[in-house]
Amino acid sequence: MVGVECLVAVVFAGLAPLVVEDVADEGDRIRVAARTPDRPAACPRCGALTARVHSYHVRTPADVALDARRVLLTVRVRRLVCPTRGCLRTFREQVPGVLERYQRRTVRLAGQVGAVVRELAGRGGARLLSALSVRLSRDTALRCLLRLPLPRLQVPRVLGVDDFALRRRHRYATILIDVETRRRVDVLPDRGADALEAWLRAHPGVEVVCRDGSGAYAEGVRRVLPDARQVGDRWHLWHGLAEAVRREVAAHSACWAKAGPPPTEGPRAQTTRQRWAQVHGLLDQGVGLLDCARRLNLSLNTVKRYARVPEPERLIRAPERLIRAPAFRPTLVDPYRDHLKRRRAEEPAVPVLRLFREIREQGYTGSHNLLVRYINSGRLDGDQPAMSPRALTRLLLTRPDTLTDAQRDRLDQLTAACPEMTTLAGLIRGFAALLDPTDGNDDRLTAWITTARAADLPHLHAYTRGLDLDRDAVNNALTLPYSNGGTEGVNTKTKKIMRQMHGRAGFPLLRHRILLG
Structure with missing residues (x-):
């Protein structure tokens, strides 16, 4: 049978530097009761x-909970004469590892509180700690959080830089991380060239800087470290290409949209016939409507709708996006349809904002949003495409080996119907191959830009001009193994932290909190 003293030594092992004299059950x-041992202590000075x-x-400090109940220590300490x-x-003796100066919690309880408030901060931390039989207010939880020591700042060799919004469109901050270790380095209260x-x-030693396409960060690095290598972010390069591709696909929708099967022969029509x-x-076998719904795993209303029609063709109808333009309700853009159509034929890549200004001079009183929806819906060219430009863009940008056979056949059919789309698909595959950093990708990028500019793709030309403005960083992004993805990941976690404490800190x-993460 285990003795009481042995049991106390096991349960209160964290209080080993103290002499436990008594344990009393006070209900909740x-x-x-404990005291410090009777042995000499060192003067702190x-x-x-x-x-x-x-x-x-x-x-009377608090200790970690036991049996879902609070544990309160009554410790007699000595004041000694130097x-x-x-x-x-005189000086009051301390108990390292158990009690700290001016603290009302033991070291191990303070460690538990610190671990909770590190993740949940004030309100959330106080609520969780109350469930763990630790009583403290949200203000105390925040003070415990701010008391946690920050990791020592170490200047990295490869620095990742990105900004995040403290208040969108008003205030921004800058996050700095070590790209090689993904360790948070510092958070600056502003963004731009001056802050960086x-x-x-103040912190020399950086050799490589990973950033997005921000010209401000690029200028800040050039001022201090003209010889440092700046590396662009490959995700932003691909995102910029995706935006250019989406605009090109929309500009040529009148060409590729005519391809594809009619709506009555697609997979949805086949499913309708089977059901x-x-x-x-x-x-016909005498099964009731409710039993049919149960057997086919369909709703009762769906079974009733199928039961009412004598042939399946009555259930097959073209989607709303395939309705012809005359079936649309009239809008304020209709009187200017011929002018818009003529301008798009003369200049396929004409910006919508320029078209909006032109028809405003002719008396158009509608909004810019109405014009955008009018053009994107296909009413300018007569019919809406069977597939939206955004959907085709998604197929073009998807890795080919992840497409289904139906998606691959649909993509081949639509791109083959338009020479520009065939060229665009080839350019996308060529640029995607460059995103795997390898020596020589800078020369391959030069060849890709030459090929892209030779094609009749105005929006892609604008994208290549943007690459030339930051060509050194783009070359480094395609040849060096460094990436700004770690900084983007920290930004994602920062947004979660800000949602927890938005407007209250x-x-x-x-x-x-960011640096402790």
């Missing part, structure tokens, strides 16, 4: 050992 809490007692004091002349007259320049001057045959087959607390 457990009180532990001169380090001299002394055992001469001046007086005694009682401290033997060194001219040093402290000041930090780089009609199943429903009527069961009805300032920048110092946000910076503290």
Whole structure:
């Protein structure tokens, strides 16, 4: 049978530096009476050992919960007399590893509280700790969070830079990480060239800087580290290409949209015919409507709709996006349809904003949003495409080996109907091959840009001009293994932190939580 003293030593092993004298059950809490051991203690100033007692004091810190009940310590500590002349007259002894100066919680309870508030901060941390039988307010939880020490700042060799919004369109901040270790380095309360320049001057040692296409960060790096290698973000390169592809696909929708099967011969029409045959087959056998719904795993209203029609063709109708333009309700754009159509024929890549200004001069009183929806719906060219430009763009940008056979056949059919789309598909595959960093990709990018500019794709030409403006960073992105993805990941976690504490905390607390993450 285990002795009481042995059991106390096991349960309260964290209090081993103390001498436990008594354990009392007080209902909703457990009180532990303890004292410091009777041995000499070192003076905190001169380090001299002394055992001469001046007086005694009682401290009542809280300890980790036991049996879902609070544990309160009553610790008698000694005030000792320093033997060194001219040093402290008296000092209160401390218990390293158990009690800290001015604290009302033991070290191990403070560690638990710190782990919770590190993830949940004030309100959430206080609620969770209350379930763990630890009582503290949200303000105390925040003070415990700010008391946690930040990791020592180490200047990385490869620095990742990105911004995030403190208040969208008003205030932004900058996050800095170590790209090689994904460790958070610092958070700046502003963004732009000046903020990054000041930090780089105060922390020398950076050799490579990973960033997005921001010209401000590029200028800040050039001012301080003209010889540093700047690496663009490959995700932003692909995203910029995707935007250019989407505009090109929309500009040529009148060409490729005419390809494809009619709406009455697609997979949806085949599914409709199969369901009609199943429903009527069961009805001919004398099965009731409710039983049909249960057997076919369909709703009762769907079974009724199939049962009412004598042939499946009555259920097959073209989607709303295939209705011809005369079937649309009239809008304020209709009187200017011929002018818009003529301008699109003369200049396929004409911006919608320019068209909006032209028809405004002719008397158009509608909004810019109405014009955009009018053009994107296909009413300008007569019919809406069977597939939206955004859907075709998604197929063009998807990795070919992840497409289904139906998607691959549909993509081949639509791109073959338009020479520009065939060229665009080839250029997309060529650029995607460059996103795997390899030596020589900079020369391959030059050849890709030459091929793209030779094609009749105005929006892609604009994208290549943007690449030329930051060509060195783009070349490094395609040849070096570094990426700004880690910084983007930290930004994603930062948004979660801001949602937890939005409007209730300032920048110092946000910076503290980000760096502790």
